[in-house]
Amino acid sequence: MNILSPSLLSIDFNHIERNAKVLDEAGVKWFHLDVMDGTFVRNISFGPPVIKCIRKVTDSFFDVHLMINEPIRYIDAFADAGADMLTVHYEACKDLQETIDAVKAAGMKVGIAVNPETPVHWLEYYINQVDMVLIMSVNPGFGGQKFMPIALTKLQEVKALAEERNPELLIEVDGGITVDNVQDVLDAGANVVVAGSAVFKGDKKANIAAFMEKLNA
Ligand SMILES: O=C(CO)[C@H](O)[C@H](O)COP(=O)(O)O
């Protein structure tokens, strides 16, 4: 079963409750929350206080994408804010094993994200310890960027690794996904699709319905 995880980076923050309702009513079950610290990526977005507010208006699964250095420092804060899963960047953790263990100990699911230039085989040792691998199809930091096709090969590699080592693994792709390229990433092995601009620009309900049609085909 494929999952759409809309990135709230593109949401109208003046109307969070109204937009969350639109997503929920459109059948969206996951919210993708992009946390940026201005050091791991050259942008700052939001943190636990905002997530805590959004938690009050929806029961959806909070798929929190941590684009922050040394995320181990904030695990409890995100757990308290209502995160269901924390996805940390391979490139941002001094001790990835310790970080994975700490997320699990805090009662959340855990994912590892890799940037476009980070090889998938670096994840081999961790692949059966995590719930999800996130393949970035843009360089992280901003919504609205163009999809990078290198992600397709990496999705195929993760899928092959998962078949061997962790058949339950969720494989998420994030960055520049549209209704026109979503089939390519599904065919390559993604089963969780993040979309920000392609959901929030224009008619949200129609955009979500178009994605759902492809994901549930
Ligand atoms: O992690 C991200 C950027 O670093 C965002 O999740 C991603 O860019 C989603 O936005 P869009 O679908 O517009 O690319």
Ligand SMILES: [Co+2]
């Ligand atoms: Co993201």
